[in-house]
Amino acid sequence: MQIADVPAGISLGETVGPQVYRLLRRRIIQAELLPGERLSESEVAKTLSVSRQPVREAFIKLSEEGLVQVLPQRGTFVTKISVAAVMDARFVREAIEADVVRLIAESREPDAVDELRRQVVEQKKVPHNDRSAFLRLDELFHHTLAASAGKSYAWNVIESVKAQMDRVRFLSVDDMHVTRLIDQHERIVEAIATNDQAGAEQAMRLHLREILNSLPEIAGSRAELFDRS
Amino acid sequence: MQIADVPAGISLGETVGPQVYRLLRRRIIQAELLPGERLSESEVAKTLSVSRQPVREAFIKLSEEGLVQVLPQRGTFVTKISVAAVMDARFVREAIEADVVRLIAESREPDAVDELRRQVVEQKKVPHNDRSAFLRLDELFHHTLAASAGKSYAWNVIESVKAQMDRVRFLSVDDMHVTRLIDQHERIVEAIATNDQAGAEQAMRLHLREILNSLPEIAGSRAELFDRS
DNA sequence: TGCGATTAACTGGTATGGTAGTAGGGTAGG
DNA sequence: CCTACCCTACTACCATACCAGTTAATCGCA
Numbered sequence: 001m002q003i004a005d006v007p008a009g010i011s012l013g014e015t016v017g018p019q020v021y022r023l024l025r026r027r028i029i030q031a032e033l034l035p036g037e038r039l040s041e042s043e044v045a046k047t048l049s050v051s052r053q054p055v056r057e058a059f060i061k062l063s064e065e066g067l068v069q070v071l072p073q074r075g076t077f078v079t080k081i082s083v084a085a086v087m088d089a090r091f092v093r094e095a096i097e098a099d100v101v102r103l104i105a106e107s108r109e110p111d112a113v114d115e116l117r118r119q120v121v122e123q124k125k126v127p128h129n130d131r132s133a134f135l136r137l138d139e140l141f142h143h144t145l146a147a148s149a150g151k152s153y154a155w156n157v158i159e160s161v162k163a164q165m166d167r168v169r170f171l172s173v174d175d176m177h178v179t180r181l182i183d184q185h186e187r188i189v190e191a192i193a194t195n196d197q198a199g200a201e202q203a204m205r206l207h208l209r210e211i212l213n214s215l216p217e218i219a220g221s222r223a224e225l226f227d228r229s
Numbered sequence: 230m231q232i233a234d235v236p237a238g239i240s241l242g243e244t245v246g247p248q249v250y251r252l253l254r255r256r257i258i259q260a261e262l263l264p265g266e267r268l269s270e271s272e273v274a275k276t277l278s279v280s281r282q283p284v285r286e287a288f289i290k291l292s293e294e295g296l297v298q299v300l301p302q303r304g305t306f307v308t309k310i311s312v313a314a315v316m317d318a319r320f321v322r323e324a325i326e327a328d329v330v331r332l333i334a335e336s337r338e339p340d341a342v343d344e345l346r347r348q349v350v351e352q353k354k355v356p357h358n359d360r361s362a363f364l365r366l367d368e369l370f371h372h373t374l375a376a377s378a379g380k381s382y383a384w385n386v387i388e389s390v391k392a393q394m395d396r397v398r399f400l401s402v403d404d405m406h407v408t409r410l411i412d413q414h415e416r417i418v419e420a421i422a423t424n425d426q427a428g429a430e431q432a433m434r435l436h437l438r439e440i441l442n443s444l445p446e447i448a449g450s451r452a453e454l455f456d457r458s
Numbered sequence: 459t460g461c462g463a464t465t466a467a468c469t470g471g472t473a474t475g476g477t478a479g480t481a482g483g484g485t486a487g488g
Numbered sequence: 489c490c491t492a493c494c495c496t497a498c499t500a501c502c503a504t505a506c507c508a509g510t511t512a513a514t515c516g517c518a
Contacts, residue, residue, distance in 0.1 A: 015301070015470095015471065015472095016471080017289075017472095040498085040499075041499080041500065042498095042499085042500095045473095050472080050473090051472055051473040051474070052474085052500095053472055053473065053474090054471085056500080056501085057286065057289060059500090060246075060286060060289075060290075061289075064290075070500075071480090071499085071500085072244065072479080072499080072501070073478070073480050073481095073499050073500055073501080074480060074498095074499060074500080075480095075498085076500080085382065088380060088382035088383060089382070091328065091380060091383060092325055092380075092382070092383050094328070095324045095327065095329075095383075096321055096324045098328075099320065099324040099327075100324075151317060151320060151321075153314065153318070153321070154317060154320060154321050154324075157321055161386065244500095244501070244502090245501080245502070246501085246502095269469075269470090270469080271468085271469085271470095274503095279502080279503090280502055280503040280504075281470090281503085282501080282502055282503065282504090283501085283502070288470090299470075300469085300470085300510095301469080301470055301471070301509080301510090302468090302470055302471085302508075302509045302510050302511090303469060303470080303509090303510060303511080304468090304469060304510095304511095305469090305470080
């Protein structure tokens with residue numbers, strides 16, 4: 001969820017374009033920049049004290065992820081959250097991660113299981129009200145799964161696709177829900193530990209379908225953030 | 230495989246950046262631009278009679294697909310084909326398309342099956358020596374599958390991921406192989422027609438694993454195009 | 459002749475200038 | 489009063505200029 005602390009401004013050590021991209025991406029996902037809001041190349045550039053050029057590159061990349069819409073000679077706008085887009089992204093993610101856990105369960109690596117178990121313990125320690133801490137650990141967990149399967153490229157795809165889902169998850173405030181998600185993590189890990197490929201796959205699919213439960217509710221209560229649906 | 234005819238130059242009707250991107254992408258996949266070759270922003274710009282700006286945007290997008298590598302202050306180079314990258318891409322593609330055909334087989338749509346059968350017939354008509362014609366139809370076939378499942382976004386992901394595989398496929402010249410691929414298409418369609426989800430999934434997975442057979446041979450015979458392996 | 463330091467040419471990254479095109483407000487005409 | 493037009497202000501897109509950093513070749517010296 002890219003919750004990782006990002007400097008508020010722009011640092012000089014790295015190229016500017018990607019920095020602007022990550023900054024805007026985080027602000028869109030965290031709903032600081034609201035759907036429908038207008039973003040101007042020159043305005044953003046002025047605010048961040050950079051030129052329009054890197055801002056433009058950031059806009060292009062954001063538009064490829066579906067977070068903004070660039071209308072030539074008209075303006076660039078934060079997209080409203082599209083239920084269809086969220087479900088499409090979820091579908092792709094489920095497909096990939098289902099095969100990932102299958103792969104891990106097949107070629108068991110005790111080290112990976114140990115690390116995953118350790119992470120689940122860590123997740124349980126998180127205070128129930130600290131949502132962003134959990135989201136960070138959740139991202140780490142799924143990333144570790146992909147890495148354990150030796151599929152770090154697949155993780156890149158997931159990370160890009162995840163953006164749409166993360167926008168929704170950030171709005172989801174029900175804290176009690178977190179324990180449920182951690183339980184699901186635990187089931188995935190234990191299925192992997194016992195080389196239960198089908199079980200691991202099913203557990204993962206179930207886990208990633210959780211968002212389908214909360215989505216309609218959120219889309220209803222925060223209708224102004226969603227694309228007509 | 231983006232074999233679709235692309236104008237040799239740059240037209241004025243559309244924004245320039247994406248045009249340059251598609252042009253270079255096609256030339257890399259078709260091995261007109263060879264792995265290791267140096268691409269200069271200014272040189273490409275001069276050749277196409279555009280400014281460096283859109284060329285730069287194209288380079289960025291190509292680097293995200295892993296087709297070029299941008300080394301700041303040093304140069305931009307066409308990446309060598311990486312066997313690992315091809316297999317990673319293949320893994321992601323298999324995961325997504327496996328779920329796609331499952332979905333179609335589940336919710337049978339006679340129209341889709343008819344269209345797919347028609348396409349298979351068309352594929353059989355292609356002369357055995359016209360490789361690019363088959364590759365076009367193959368791309369259409371897989372695109373139609375995704376569209377039939379209502380997952381056009383998933384197709385976008387596949388299209389991006391496919392680039393690495395297409396570089397290899399373009400080098401694969403064994404014509405006889407084509408009939409085998411068409412047979413596999415046929416099996417996929419017939420499994421869908423009988424609502425055989427598991428069968429369709431397995432047929433698709435087998436189909437997408439074909440490249441694993443030819444990959445080692447190609448990587449051996451055209452070693453200069455591949456990253457040390 | 460061989461080797462090291464210097465420099466000139468070139469790279470991508472950033473900043474800025476210029477252009478076609480859109481949108482919206484205000485005004486003139488019916 | 490309503491409508492149609494124009495004009496201004498803004499947009500993203502493209503082109504150009506400048507910069508820091510890398511590379512490689514050449515020149516000077518041992």
